[in-house]
Amino acid sequence: MKKLWLFLSVSITVLMLNACTLGVNSSEDSITIFSERHYDTDQMLFDLFTEQTGIEVNVIDGNADQLINRLENEGEDTSADVLIIADAGRLHRAKSRDLLQPVESDTLFNNIPSNYRDADNYWFGLTKRARVLVYHPDRVDASELSTYEALTDTQFEGRIVTRTSTNIYNQSLMASFIEIMGEEAAKNFATGLVNNFARTPSGNDRDQAKAVVQGIADIAIMNTYYIGRMMNSSDSFEQEVADTVEVFFPNQETTGTHVNISAAGVTKHASNLEGAIQFIEFLSGEEAQSSFANANFEYPVNEAVEVHELLSSWGEFKAQDINLSVLGENSYQATIIMDEVGWE
Ligand SMILES: [Fe+2]
The missing domain is CATH 3.40.190.10 (Periplasmic binding protein-like II)
Known part of the structure; x- marks a missing residue:
């Protein structure tokens, strides 16, 4: 019986060693x-x-x-x-x-x-990447723009587009506001923004810039890299959109642009x-x-x-001064607020 035990345990050890060696060899070089x-x-x-x-x-x-x-x-x-x-x-x-x-x-x-x-x-x-304001220069003067919060003013009624609240980019934007301005102020921002929407949110970030060029809205909230991607798109309308719109970094005098x-x-x-x-x-x-x-x-x-020359052509900008861990930590609360204010 003892011999059998010894045989079994030696065999098992050999098998395990083989498995280990195989594992190490295959994972070490890939x-x-x-x-x-x-x-x-x-x-x-x-x-x-x-x-x-x-x-x-x-x-x-x-x-x-x-x-x-x-x-x-x-x-x-x-x-x-x-x-x-x-x-x-x-x-x-x-x-x-x-x-x-x-x-x-x-x-x-x-x-x-x-x-x-x-x-x-x-x-x-x-x-x-920065989540910026993209605007049509024929209908908006840069001097009218300042902060995300200012987009809730009545002068922007019916002029703003951004994608739905199910999108993580907007959830992270709201999460950053909860961190910087607190829940109540963040909720006031969301309420005011929804009031000024040009349409019920739909489409991706590129579609927001397209809506600005199509005259559906004057200002879009979207990520910077889509401008570069549309500029280099095989779709001629996307190229036109990227050439037409201008980029504005909000909150430069205050809390910085969301990144x-x-x-x-x-x-x-x-x-x-x-x-x-x-x-x-x-x-x-x-x-x-x-x-x-x-x-x-x-x-x-x-x-x-x-940085890439397209990005440097927009100039340097001040980013929000927060640790991005908070975007995840506050994201659930962000979705609750967006839901409460009717941000579809
Ligand atoms: Fe994206």
Whole structure:
């Protein structure tokens, strides 16, 4: 009986060792990323990373909710080492569902300003965008514009468009206001804004700029990078829209313009932890940052890196001075307020 036990336990140990060795070998020279991004230039960057480190990069793309749900369903068996998502609110969702792990990295701490990474180091911003006012210069003079809050004035009645409240960009915008001005003032803003809508919210950010050019509205609230994307679109109307509208950064004399980020986190069950950290460090570095940001006409988070010429043509701007973790923390309250004021 003792001999059988010994035989069994030795066999099991050998099997386990084999499994471990296999696991280590297969994961040490590759990483898998779940990514919401899909730009051709990203692949060139990943190839460069492979060239420098010998680590292959497998990319599985999908939208944020699909990727987060998949990560949750796969649990310990997930192939994902890194999650890349285009909104701080959703990264927070992944963190609060226990799908990410904290990372201590001086490289990341040095490359990324502290307000653009999670307060507990679960995710790290890589590129940022501003949520600005886009207006038609024939119908609006820049001198009429000042702050988000001023859009609630009666002079803007029936002149403003933005997308629905189900969209995370607007939820994050409201979450930032809850942080900066408090719930009551944020609710007053939302009430006043809804009163001044030119139409019931519909469409994506590009559709808001289109509505401005079509004369449906005079001012749209939308993300900066869509201007760059429409400028380089194969659709001639989108090009016309991008050429026609002007960009205004609100709250420059007060609390700053709302910014949001694309960010990456290491998954809780990453099989190649070191490779995953190295990969995010690489993306935050000077070599990768301009290509990674320019692919989507965004601002690099690494302040040592120059911004795209289209973005620099709009001039520098002051951003809200908040840690973007709050966008996730306040997002539920934001949706409640938007619902209460009838922001569809
Ligand atoms: Fe977007």
